[in-house]
Amino acid sequence: MHDRADFLAGQYFDIRLEVHAPQNGSEAIGLPLDEAFTFTIAKGDGEAKPVTEFFGIEEAELEKWNFTWYEDLFARDAKKPSVVDVAAKAYRRLALYEPGEYTATLHYNNGSATTANWFVRDLAEERKAKNIILFIGDGMTTNMITAARLIAHKTINGKYQSLMQMDKFPVLGHQMTHSIDSFITDSANSASALYTGHKSSVNCLGVYADSSKDPFDDPKVETIAEIFHRLTGGHVGIVSTAYIADATPAALTAHTRARSEYGAVVDSFLNGITNYTWTKWDGPDVLFGGGAEQFYSPELGGETYQEKDYYAEFAKKDYNVLWNRTALLAAPSDERALGIFTVSNMAKWLDRNVYRSNLNQSLHPSGDESPALDQPGLKEMTLKAIDILQARSGDKGFFLMSEAASIDKMMHVLDYDRALGELLELDDTIKATVQKLNETGCLKETLILVTADHGHGFDVMGSVDTTYLMAQNTDRKKRDAVGTYQNSGLSQYINTGNLTYTDSNFPSNWDPRYTLFQGLMADPDRRETWSVRKDGPREPAVELEEDSEDFYANPEDGEGGILLNGTLPVENDQGVHSLTDVPVFAMGPCQEKFMGVFNSIDIFFSMAECFGLARGTPS
Amino acid sequence: MHDRADFLAGQYFDIRLEVHAPQNGSEAIGLPLDEAFTFTIAKGDGEAKPVTEFFGIEEAELEKWNFTWYEDLFARDAKKPSVVDVAAKAYRRLALYEPGEYTATLHYNNGSATTANWFVRDLAEERKAKNIILFIGDGMTTNMITAARLIAHKTINGKYQSLMQMDKFPVLGHQMTHSIDSFITDSANSASALYTGHKSSVNCLGVYADSSKDPFDDPKVETIAEIFHRLTGGHVGIVSTAYIADATPAALTAHTRARSEYGAVVDSFLNGITNYTWTKWDGPDVLFGGGAEQFYSPELGGETYQEKDYYAEFAKKDYNVLWNRTALLAAPSDERALGIFTVSNMAKWLDRNVYRSNLNQSLHPSGDESPALDQPGLKEMTLKAIDILQARSGDKGFFLMSEAASIDKMMHVLDYDRALGELLELDDTIKATVQKLNETGCLKETLILVTADHGHGFDVMGSVDTTYLMAQNTDRKKRDAVGTYQNSGLSQYINTGNLTYTDSNFPSNWDPRYTLFQGLMADPDRRETWSVRKDGPREPAVELEEDSEDFYANPEDGEGGILLNGTLPVENDQGVHSLTDVPVFAMGPCQEKFMGVFNSIDIFFSMAECFGLARGTPS
Incomplete structure (x- = not known):
């Protein structure tokens, strides 16, 4: 109850x-x-x-x-x-x-x-928006947006010379993210709240949790994607930089108490719910992300639902199957597309654009253990998704969810640089989306929302003189490298005026002498240098003894840095989510519904009202 | 330049x-x-x-x-x-x-x-608001508001049964707080930006910093209080829970590069700027706060400007001098009032209301070293200020700045409970203000703003079983007391339904078994128990050797807690400010000017425009 x-x-x-x-x-x-x-x-x-x-x-x-x-x-x-x-x-x-x-x-x-x-709720049934694009920066807080702005946009005398695209949205709100069983939410139950209007419990996708052992018998609630498609025939797109069975994309179609049932999640994208009579579902027009291991055959090591080859399953239902950026850009806009570009989570912006040698891993989406070198970014996936949705949806309109998943994933491992890179890529994607919709004449009929599903306790408190830090011999002396207040100085990430990334705002130097003194508030033991990790995403803590579930600062991470003891139980190798309300930026029809402070479920109801999905009688 | x-x-x-x-x-x-x-x-x-x-x-x-x-x-x-x-x-x-x-x-x-x-800037000269009330929660972030809401308002199934008054404001914005010399601001230059429309440097009040040694020759800029009074004859009120010479109140009338020139700040409240020809200034109608040491005679140990008795100076200019809550409530509304209620900062809400024995200190505002037991709270000071301003300003209207100063001061010393108590008192004050303005028919002609001047890197990541923590013998085992995600559970601060504080929302239990797992991100060495400090505000770090400027976890603070090493230089005995954009809540005339993301200086320009203070020609 x-x-x-x-x-x-x-x-x-x-x-x-x-x-x-x-x-x-x-x-x-x-x-x-x-x-x-x-x-x-x-x-x-x-x-x-x-x-x-x-x-x-x-x-x-x-x-x-x-x-x-x-x-x-x-x-x-x-x-x-x-x-x-x-x-x-x-x-x-x-x-x-x-x-x-x-x-x-x-x-x-x-x-x-x-x-x-x-x-x-007594909501008007009149439709006000043709399309809704919901951008989710997983784990993204106001604090992170502030930090990303600082490293990517130039200031003079405390004033920015350019702004984030989010900063230009006319409406700002805050959403409260708490769930039923806990005041700290995970991405599964927070996504469920955003998509269904129902608060849930940790690890739940589109269900309330019951106490039975069966993860597929919990009471379901219909999602915005399902209702929109059932009632209006509207088209749906799902894009994420995570493995695509991850919670935020999964919660659009899956209904299970166990977010870790990845194979079943992938089946639900294609076939909807099959163990009970449920809603009308015909699959999304677009499904783009990582997580090939839930698609390729178990013979290649895939971990798929009922041991099927899901590339083949999607192809049977007329999806073009795309494995790289080149194929993505070349795919026809009038056909459905499944784009799976890597095993596991997609490569981070920093590795795709700056430290490219980190792409040399056995992650090809075919499962052949070659590297996945030609991965698209969130921007390319999102723009192609819009192409396809616009071409295919006609008058019916579309709902697109596009997730910058690795803001969260990189914050979890205290890799602040990669997390902020992902946030900047999200902002760049939003900028390109607004521009594209404007060019195609669809901007005014499209509600664009940018929000998050929860936070991480992150902030920036000053600067670090990394040269000085490395030159000191003791941890207590190394701490003198930290500059606060007037000693913070100004950002050195934008120091050349010579941006590598035309038309986009990213730091021109990821490895300046003076870096950001930044951190999380719930950590494992770790070693901090406050410097970019050039060899790939950070691994802050490891088990010194195998299977001990006792994690300690990784000797290979942050050499020369300050050893810091964590506050989390020692079984944790990474940080955790936080309580804070997260921002909601809105632009387009119904934008005024997202002013002020509200609950996460209100986002579902406002989207549903903007699409005119309330029904006073059975259809 | x-x-x-x-x-x-x-x-x-x-x-x-x-x-x-x-x-x-x-x-x-x-x-x-x-x-x-x-x-x-x-x-x-x-x-x-x-x-x-x-x-x-x-x-x-x-x-x-x-x-x-x-x-x-x-x-x-x-x-x-x-x-x-x-x-x-x-x-x-x-x-x-x-x-x-x-x-x-x-x-x-x-x-x-x-x-x-x-x-x-080309701003309309037409006046749109009769009054402006600017509430400043010093150091207050969205993260802190979220935490305060959690401990003071009841949730059922992830939904609040009541909300903060701030949550009910129709308009929300974010302001960027960076200053000229640093991306991390202090309260002096951030207040100057809010009041003058000019970014400044750390420690500056109402001036740009020059490089001379004289702290009183720096180039000044006129403040909202000064312009409003000079051009319209409008009345001004200044209320703070800090010592009243502290930066946030000081920046309304003082012009100096050195915020620590407290005596001169107090003189500027009364006499304005005297070393140069400057603006018309006749003193505020209301000046309420702490900091008696800058008022009483040097014979009693006061540290005053030119060794004067500032109680006498204010009395000479027809101010009623008030030293306690009783006198405050009894003061006539048609006369000017100076209320100085304690030496140093005012007592915290938690000590005034829950742990009252902590008031037994030699802090009486007379300087006689008796205790200051009868101190008002921010609500009583603010409501009385409004009484006086309404009675005295007539058609001219008023500008009131009311500051909850100790959100910042208690965050600095990692005293999360007291900081959140101050934040809740601010919200209670705002609630009472809205109610009062509504009753007196002034709500619609008054712009109410609630914002902060900067943040602290604070968040809540879960809960702590304090009983379990204390029962463990090692720090690594004590960390198991931390519960994250589903193990966070629900807030136990509101657990009785039997609130002591009628009509106000504060926790019914400040000392539950399961507390908040909360923290800052830039700390000195300290010991964490995540429990309320019942003996008064926390002192997390002390010098183990006198004058060593090497601070270490205070052996008398947090006994039985987990010893944590800090990240700040060891000369720091407390936390520091952070980068994050801070929220702006707006209600009343011109509220729409505070939507979205903007710069701190835009708050000055929007207030000035709302008051119609732009002048195309000399008057």
Whole structure:
């Protein structure tokens, strides 16, 4: 039961009921498991009706299972789990059409009742935007945008001579990212909130979490992509620099409590949900990203759903399969395209553009273990996606989600330079998108949103004289290399005026003497030099003893730097997400809905309203 | 010379010219000091005229001095300063009235020239707001607002049941805080940017920094308070929880390169600038804060300007002098008031309301070394300030600056609980202000702004089981007390539903078992327990050896906690400011000017435009 759930009128959802009988621990009350529970729903002040009558559906079968949990860390250390018996039912693919309040009541244990308040928002059904492009900078905070601006844009006397494209958006908002089970969210449940209007729990994609062991039986909620396609026939594009089964793209079509079910996620992109009757889904027009290992055959080492070759599965449904930038640029705009450009996450902007020798790894998307040297960037993927979506969607319009995934991934490993490079690539992509839409006359009919799904505790506090740091012999003396306030000085990343990257704003020098004194606030043990890692993404902490789950500063990372002890449990080899509200930049139809401070789920409802997706009656 | 300075039409400013002759170091070029430099100004494409002709003023006297600096940390360690001889002139109390571009050129060294571009913004002279209230949460970031909301407002299923008053403001913006000399600002130059529209340097109040030794001869720029009072006769109020000579209040009337000239700052509140002809200034209607040591007689240990008794000085000019909350509440609304409630900074919300025994210190504002037990909070000071300003300003309107100073001060000492308490008190103050203005019918004619002057690198990454932490024997094991993602759980600060503070949102329990896993990113060595400090504000690091300037984790702070090494130079006993853009919340006339991302100086120009302060001709 989830109190105060908000629904879009006509949105499909499942109901899961659970009655718990704790067998031990502080919650045990000695009652037997009640298998005779009942469930009623009332609209407003109206009569409470049994769920079967309310929706005109069959009674569901009773299910039973148990689960265990630890009450606290002492119980975990003592290996004393609490056991809970569960009786459950599920009702599937329902919808509420009439706006207003509903009261849902579970009756159990001979007189006990738990009530949930549901609310169907009363939204206009008129469509205001033809297209929506949702850019997600995974893990991107205001602090990171500020730092990226500093290294890529020139200042004179404290004033920028150019600005980020995001800075030019007319509307700014903040979204609150907390989830149901925790005030710190992961990318799965935050993406689910953005796409479905329903808060969820850590690791959940498009479902509320139930307590059963089956990761595919949790109660689903329909996503913006699914509703848009089902009701209007609109076209959908999905682009990410992550492996494409990763949470942020996955949450558009997958419905599972376990984001790590990557194979099933890839199947859901193509086939939607197949274990239950669900929504109409015909696959996206565009699916671009990394993660070839969930596509190529298990014979080549692929880890695919039902051991199928998903390149072949997509090809069977008339997708052009693209493995590199050259093929991407050459692909026809009037045909659907699957572009998988590498095993695992895509190469970072810094490695594709500055430290190119780092691309020499066995990551070719074919699975043949040759290097994936010809990878596109987020900009090229996004512009091609728009080409295809514009050509194919006609009057129906499109929804495109484009994710700069490795802002998050590089912040996790404390690789600040690569993270900021990814953020700058996102901004460059947004700039090119605005320009393209303007040229094709589509800018005014397209709502462009730029936001994040959560933060990392990151900021910049000054500068570091890296030459001085390396010349000192003790850690305490090395700390004198840090300059704060007036000793921060000015950015040396833009020091030549001679940018390598025409028409784009990136640092002209990634390796200046005076770097940024920057960091995260939740770290493993690590060694800091505050210098760019030229040999590829950073690995700050390693196990000194195999399988010890005790991570310590990596001796091969940050040589000559300051050894710093972390605050995270030593089983962590990288940083974690943070609490902060994240920014929302909006431009286009309905932009005014994104002013001020709001909840992450409001982004779903505002997008749905802008597309006119509320339905007062079944269609 | 300061390239690309923006001016309000009619704003007073000084010009300082300097020609430098470096005597040694990398910038030395062997030329003698040029004392015959000249200076011209051209409007647009017009003729460049000598400065005396352009403004119709007398030629200024030549001044000469020298200064020294260190080229880098190696030069500092070797004690090898660079010496620079300087020839200089100053032209004072000038103004530009005609909007548009100006070119100012310094001619020196027999043919060299340095050009600055000045720009007078073309703003409407029509007044749109009767009053402006500018709330400054010193050091307040979006991350801190998010954390404060979490501990003071209840969530169900990831959704807040109540919101901060700031969250309800219709307009949100971000301001960029960088200063001229550094990308990290202090509170002096950031306040100067907010109040004057001119970026400045660290430690500067209402001036550009020159290189002379005299802290009172730097070129001044007129502040929003000064212009508003001079042109319209509008009334001014100044409220802060800091010692009142601190930078954020000081920058409204003081003009000095050295923010530490506290005595002179207090004199400027009352008498304005006295060493040069400057603007019309008659003192504020209201001056409320701490810092009694700059008021009471030197016989009692006061450190006052020219050894005067400033209580007496203010009383001579018809101010009621108030020393406690009781007197504040009883003060007449139609008379001017000086309220100084303690020596040093005012007591924190947490100590005034929860841990009251910490008020037992010798800080009475009289200087008699008794405790200052009856201190008001920011809310009471602000509401009384509004009473007085409304009663006295009549049709002329008012400008009120109200600062929650100790968000910054408590973040500096890593006292997260007290910092968030101050932030919540600011929000409570804003809430009460909106309510009061609504009741008195003034809400619609008042622009309310809430912003900050800079950030601290702060965030929350999870929770800490403080019981578990204290029960472990080693630091590495204590780190297991940290819970991230799903193990963060939900906030336990709001756990009783039984708030002590009627009509206000503060935590009901400041000392729960599960606290916030929070921190800064630039620290001295310290010991973290992530628990509230019940004995008063935290002192994280101390010198183990007197005068060693080598600070180490305070053995008396955070006993039983995890010892963490800092990243700051060891001469630091506290944290430092950060880079991040800070939020701007706006409500009222002209609120739309504060949408999106802009520079800190734009806040001055938008306030000035809203007050209609631009002047195309001398008045």
